[in-house]
Amino acid sequence: MTMSLDGAVAIVTGAARGMGAEHVRGLVAAGARVVATDILDEEGRALADDLGDAVMYRRLDVTDADAWDTVVAQAEEAWGPVKVLVNNAGIVMFGPIESLSPSDWQRAIDINLTGVFLGMHAVVPSMRRANGGAIVNISSTAGLQGYANLGAYVASKWGVRGLTKTAALELGPDNIRVNSIHPGPIRTPMIDGVSLDMVKSQPIPRVGEPEEVTAMLLFILQDATYSTGHEFIIDGGTIVGATVDVPDT
Numbered sequence: 001m002t003m004s005l006d007g008a009v010a011i012v013t014g015a016a017r018g019m020g021a022e023h024v025r026g027l028v029a030a031g032a033r034v035v036a037t038d039i040l041d042e043e044g045r046a047l048a049d050d051l052g053d054a055v056m057y058r059r060l061d062v063t064d065a066d067a068w069d070t071v072v073a074q075a076e077e078a079w080g081p082v083k084v085l086v087n088n089a090g091i092v093m094f095g096p097i098e099s100l101s102p103s104d105w106q107r108a109i110d111i112n113l114t115g116v117f118l119g120m121h122a123v124v125p126s127m128r129r130a131n132g133g134a135i136v137n138i139s140s141t142a143g144l145q146g147y148a149n150l151g152a153y154v155a156s157k158w159g160v161r162g163l164t165k166t167a168a169l170e171l172g173p174d175n176i177r178v179n180s181i182h183p184g185p186i187r188t189p190m191i192d193g194v195s196l197d198m199v200k201s202q203p204i205p206r207v208g209e210p211e212e213v214t215a216m217l218l219f220i221l222q223d224a225t226y227s228t229g230h231e232f233i234i235d236g237g238t239i240v241g242a243t244v245d246v247p248d249t
C-alpha cells in the first residue's frame with residue numbers, strides 16, 4: 001500500500017532554504033504541487049521560479065493564524081484540498097536557562113511549537129476535504145533528549161513530539177497520519193558557525209545532508225502508511241548511546 005503524491009497539494013513551511021527547500025524539491029519530483037512558504041521572500045520566490053508551475057511561493061509567518069488561513073484558502077483555490085503538510089519552519093536560540101531572555105524563550109516556543117499547532121489547526125479542515133492525507137512535523141533529536149544551552153529549543157521540540165502524538169490520535173479516524181522527524185546535525189544555514197565536533201563520536205561520524213532528511217520525509221508520506229504518531233529519527237546514530245573505553249589492565 002502506498003500514498004501517491006502525484007498531483008497532491010502540499011504546504012511546506014520554512015521552505016526558502018535549508019531542509020525546507022530540499023523538501024519542496026523532493027515533493028515536486030514525486031509529482032506534488034507545493035505551496036512553499038517562508039518569511040524570506042527573495043529566497044522563496046527564487047526557489048519557486050526555479051521549480052516552475054508546480055510550486056507557488058507565499059509569505060507565511062507561522063506564528064500568524066490569519067496568514068495560515070489565507071495560505072490554505074489560496075492553495076485550495078488554486079489546486080484543491082491540501083493533502084500534505086510539512087511543518088518545517090524553525091529557529092534555534094542558544095544560551096543557558098539563567099541567561100536566556102524570556103523574549104527569546106517565547107520566540108522559540110512561538111515559532112517552533114505554536115507554529116506547528118497553528119499549521120495543523122488551519123490545514124486539517126482542508127485535509128478532511130481531501131479525504132485524508134499526512135502531516136509531518138519536524139522536531140529534532142532535541143525533542144528526544146536534553147541539550148545544555150538549548151533550553152527553549154529543546155522544550156519546543158519536545159512539545160512538537162507530544163503534539164504530534166495527540167494529533168495522530170485525533171486525526172487517525174479521518175485518514176490523516178501525523179508523524180514527527182527528528183534530525184540530528186544537518187548541513188543547513190541554521191548550524192552555520194556551530195561547532196560540529198560532536199559528530200566525530202557518532203556511529204556515522206559526519207553531518208547529515210538535507211536530501212537524506214527529504215528521503216525520510218518521502219518515505220513517511222508515500223510508504224509508511226501504517227505509521228502514525230511516531231518518531232522517525234535521522235541522526236547518524238548520535239543519540240544511540242555512549243562508548244566506554246576499555247580500561248588499561
Ligand SMILES: NC(=O)c1ccc[n+]([C@@H]2O[C@H](COP(=O)([O-])OP(=O)(O)OC[C@H]3O[C@@H](n4cnc5c(N)ncnc54)[C@H](O)[C@@H]3O)[C@@H](O)[C@H]2O)c1
Nearest residue numbers: 014018019061062088089090140183184185186188189190
Ligand atoms: N539543521 C539542523 O541541524 C537541524 C537539526 C534538527 C532539527 N532541525 C529543524 O529542521 C527545521 C529546518 O531547519 P533548517 O536546518 O533547514 O534551518 P534553516 O534556518 O536553514 O531554515 C529554517 C527556515 O525557517 C524559516 N523561518 C524562521 N522563522 C519563521 C517564521 N516565523 N515563519 C516562517 N518561516 C520561518 C527561516 O526563514 C528558514 O528559511 C527546523 O524546524 C529545525 O529546527 C534542524
